[in-house]
Amino acid sequence: MFSPKIEINNPQALELIEKIKSGELFLPIKNFFIRFKWIFISVGVFIVLLIAFSIGKSIFQQNPDDLFIPPEIENVQLSPTKTIKSDFDALRTNIKTYNTELPDPIMPPVDNKIDLEETIIY
Amino acid sequence: MLFLAITAFLFANATTLAFADAKSDYDYQLGKYRQSYGEYMVIKNDYLSNQTLDNQQKAMLAAKQSIQNRDLAKAAFAQYLSEMILEKKAPYEPVAPVLVRLEEAKNFYLTSAQKGKEVITPADLKVFTEDYVLTTDRHDKALKYGIVSNKLVQMVRFQLENDNALNIIRPKLPASQSVPLKGRIEELTALGVQINTLIDKFSTKILPEDEDELLTGATYFSEKIELLNNIRTLQVNWIDKLIDVDINYVQPKN
Numbered sequence: 001m002f003s004p005k006i007e008i009n010n011p012q013a014l015e016l017i018e019k020i021k022s023g024e025l026f027l028p029i030k031n032f033f034i035r036f037k038w039i040f041i042s043v044g045v046f047i048v049l050l051i052a053f054s055i056g057k058s059i060f061q062q063n064p065d066d067l068f069i070p071p072e073i074e075n076v077q078l079s080p081t082k083t084i085k086s087d088f089d090a091l092r093t094n095i096k097t098y099n100t101e102l103p104d105p106i107m108p109p110v111d112n113k114i115d116l117e118e119t120i121i122y
Numbered sequence: 123m124l125f126l127a128i129t130a131f132l133f134a135n136a137t138t139l140a141f142a143d144a145k146s147d148y149d150y151q152l153g154k155y156r157q158s159y160g161e162y163m164v165i166k167n168d169y170l171s172n173q174t175l176d177n178q179q180k181a182m183l184a185a186k187q188s189i190q191n192r193d194l195a196k197a198a199f200a201q202y203l204s205e206m207i208l209e210k211k212a213p214y215e216p217v218a219p220v221l222v223r224l225e226e227a228k229n230f231y232l233t234s235a236q237k238g239k240e241v242i243t244p245a246d247l248k249v250f251t252e253d254y255v256l257t258t259d260r261h262d263k264a265l266k267y268g269i270v271s272n273k274l275v276q277m278v279r280f281q282l283e284n285d286n287a288l289n290i291i292r293p294k295l296p297a298s299q300s301v302p303l304k305g306r307i308e309e310l311t312a313l314g315v316q317i318n319t320l321i322d323k324f325s326t327k328i329l330p331e332d333e334d335e336l337l338t339g340a341t342y343f344s345e346k347i348e349l350l351n352n353i354r355t356l357q358v359n360w361i362d363k364l365i366d367v368d369i370n371y372v373q374p375k376n
Contacts, residue, residue: 084373086365088287095280095357100350102343103269108152108199110192111159112258114185115251116178116244118170 144205148198155191162188178244185247189238196265197231200224203268210272212279216325220264220271223329227261234258263333270328270346277321277353284314284357287364294372306367310360317356324349 008014019025033040162184169181204224207217234254241247288310295303327346 084369086368086373087290088361088365088368091280091283091287092358092361092365095354095361098276098280098354100273100347100354102273102347102350103266104273105199105202105269107262107265107269108148108155108195110155110195111188112192112255112262113251114159114162114188114192115247116166116169116181116185117248 144198144202148195148202151191151195151198155188155195158184158187158191182241182244182247186238186241189241189250190235193231193235193238196261197228197235199265200228200231200261200268203265203272204228206272207268207275210275210279212275212282214275214278214325216322216328217271217275220267220328223261223264224268227264230257230261260333266342267328270343273346273350274321274324274328277324277350277357280357281314281317281321284360284364287361288314291364291368291372295367296371303367303371306363310363310367313356313360313363317353317360320349320353320356324353 008017016025162181165177165181165184169177201224204221207221237250241250295307299307324346327349
C-alpha cells in the first residue's frame with residue numbers, strides 16, 4: 001500500500017512540532033485553566049443544578065397530583081336573630097350620650113378691665 | 123275649637139321659643155362685643171402711642187362701646203342660662219336660689235351697661251372699671267352656678283323621665299309577680315333613691331358656703347364633672363334594668 005512519506009524541513013514547522021510534542025504550546029492554556037479553575041467548577045456546578053432543576057420540573061409536570069376537592073358542605077342557614085327593642089331605648093340613648101363636660105356653655109370670654117391704662121404683662 | 127288648639131300649642135312652646143330667642147340674643151350680643159372690643163384695642167393702642175386729645179376722645183368712645191356691649195352680652199348670657207334651666211321643665215327647689223342670682227346678675231349687667239354710657243373722662247373710666255372689677259365678681263360667679271345648675275337640672279329631668287317610664291311599665295306587669303321580678307322592681311326603686319340622694323348631694327355643692335374663697339373656673343367645674351358622670355352612670359344602669367324588665371316581663375305578655 002502506498003504511504004507517502006512527508007518530510008518536513010521547514011525549521012519553523014519543526015520548532016512548532018517540537019513544542020507540540022513537549023507540550024510547551026499548551027502551557028498558557030493549561031495555566032489559564034488552573035488559574036480560574038474554581039470559576040469553571042462553580043459554573044459547571046451551576047449548570048448541572050439548572051439542568052437537574054429543569055429535568056425535575058419536566059418530570060413533575062408530566063405527573064400532576066390529583067387535585068383535592070373538598071366535599072360540598074351543606075349551606076348553613078343562620079337563624080335570624082330577633083332584635084328586641086324597648087320603648088325606652090331612646091331615653092337610654094339620651095342619658096348615655098348626654099355631655100357632662102363643664103363649662104357647657106362656656107363663659108363669655110370678656111375683658112372686665114376696660115380702661116385707657118397701659119396693659120402691663122408680667 | 124281651632125282657636126283653643128292654637129292657643130294651647132303656643133303656650134306649650136312658649137318656653138322653648140323664649141329659650142331659642144335667648145340663645146340668639148346672646149350670640150348677637152357676644153358678636154357685637156367681640157367686634158367693638160377689637161376696635162377698642164386698636165384705638166387704645168393708637169392713643170397710648172400718640173396721646174392727643176382727639177385720640178383720647180376716640181379711645182373713650184371705643185371703651186364705652188366695649189363696656190356697654192360686654193355687659194349686654196353678659197346679661198344675655200344670664201338670661202340664656204335661666205331659660206335653659208326653665209326649658210327643661212324640671213322644677214327642682216335647690217336650683218331656685220341660682221335662678222334668683224342669675225336674675226340679679228342680669229340686672230347688674232344691664233345697669234352697668236347704662237352706667238358705662240355716663241363715663242366721660244379717662245379718670246371716670248378708671249374709677250368705673252376699678253369698681254366694676256370688684257362688684258362683677260359676685261355676678262360672674264352666678265354665671266358659673268347657672269352653668270352647673272343647667273347640667274344638674276338635666277339630670278333631674280332624666281330622673282323624672284325614668285320615673286315616668288317605670289309608671290308606664292307597672293300596670294303592664296303580671297298581677298302575681300314572681301320573686302325575680304319583685305327583686306328587680308325593688309332594685310329599681312333602691313337605685314332611684316340612690317340617684318336622688320346623689321343629685322341632692324350635688325346640689326349642695328353648687329353654691330359654696332364661702333363665696334369669697336378663691337373660686338377659679340377650672341377648679342370649680344372639674345370637681346363637678348366627676349359627680350355628674352357618677353349620676354349619669356347610675357341613670358344608665360337604672361334604665362338598663364328597666365329595659366330588661368320591659369323585654370323579659372312586659373313584651374312577652376303582649
